């Protein structure tokens with residue numbers, strides 16, 4: 368067997384604070400702090416506790432060149448090597464002629480290979496994999512304080528605007544001329560009060576999908592290199608963001624999950640759901656934000672990272688560009704919903720893990736970025752911001 372370190376590993380010295388009552392009663396500080404090493408390896412999708420000795424060894428085992436197990440055991444001890452293999456931060460390879468890897472080692476190897484194949488920037492991979500939510504509910508963890516409550520606890524927020532430079536050098540600009548786009552731009556709002564019985568007409572859902580996520584044109588940039596032209600910009604013109612529809616009440620479309628094909632303009636069934644299951648998944652998707660869960664038409668935006676990272680390999684800005692792409696798409700979606708007289712929304716407060724599972728996506732390859740939605744407003748229409756999101 369030969370071994371190397373996993374492709375990406377961030378070792379974090381993490382501090383845990385506690386109350387030291389005995390020290391407090393003897394006149395010392397009540398605050399105690401303990402430190403431990405936590406390994407963040409994106410291919411594992413879980414944190415790993417590491418000892419000082421293991422951290423030191425990992426700092427001396429490279430992630431590119433395979434080394435015979437016996438050599439590493441000689442240098443670091445057989446037990447340490449076995450423990451790190453089991454933890455998944457060392458990766459094994461069975462050269463030709465040797466017995467194949469046992470299932471757990473083969474699994475780690477496959478996850479590490481998958482990560483390598485995407486061309487992630489290491490810090491971006493760590494940030495993505497360890498900022499996903501699973502099982503988050505507004506009641507059980509995510510707080511939605513009102514502005515009043517926030518001000519009571521934190522004091523007033525920083526002002527909305529900070530002037531830069533001397534006022535007497537500022538150049539006054541003419542008032543914007545009114546034009547046709549204003550009718551949509553100035554009516555856009557975040558809908559939080561969806562009519563729980565209203566259906567979205569199929570033609571409307573189709574227009575929103577095609578004009579937001581659909582290809583308006585296809586161009587060949589080089590032999591076998593095609594890009595899609597969409598109504599939103601995209602880094603490198605690559606449009607890695609895919610749209611998955613969670614249909615609750617769209618005329619003629621059974622409740623369920625679908626992939627939107629941006630060129631063929633078709634919904635590809637991913638999972639059929641009952642109306643109840645679709646509503647439950649919608650609730651889970653938006654981390655129990657009830658005001659969004661009733662939206663009859665939701666779109667999960669997920670970036671197929673290798674489409675972007677093909678060009679922006681191991682690139683410091685690539686992950687940011689994916690998120691910006693999704694933001695542009697969501698604004699276009701909002702505007703189309705507004706044009707149709709509906710409230711729209713976007714949220715990043717989502718349970719990515721449950722969505723990945725429902726859609727059958729591997730988070731190393733497909734980044735669930737945001738959930739958008741829209742629908743006709745119920746009575747009372749406009750509901751103001753409830754969260755600090």
Ligand SMILES: Cc1cc2nc3c(=O)[nH]c(=O)nc-3n(C[C@H](O)[C@H](O)[C@H](O)COP(=O)(O)O)c2cc1C
Nearest residue numbers: 555556557558559656713714715716752753754756
């Ligand atoms: C990236 C992003 C994330 C958001 N997340 C949430 C959210 O989790 N919950 C929510 O109620 N609104 C969310 N919103 C909507 C904002 O709260 C809303 O845009 C803001 O209050 C301004 O209101 P308006 O969109 O009606 O102008 C989000 C908006 C953006 C752009």
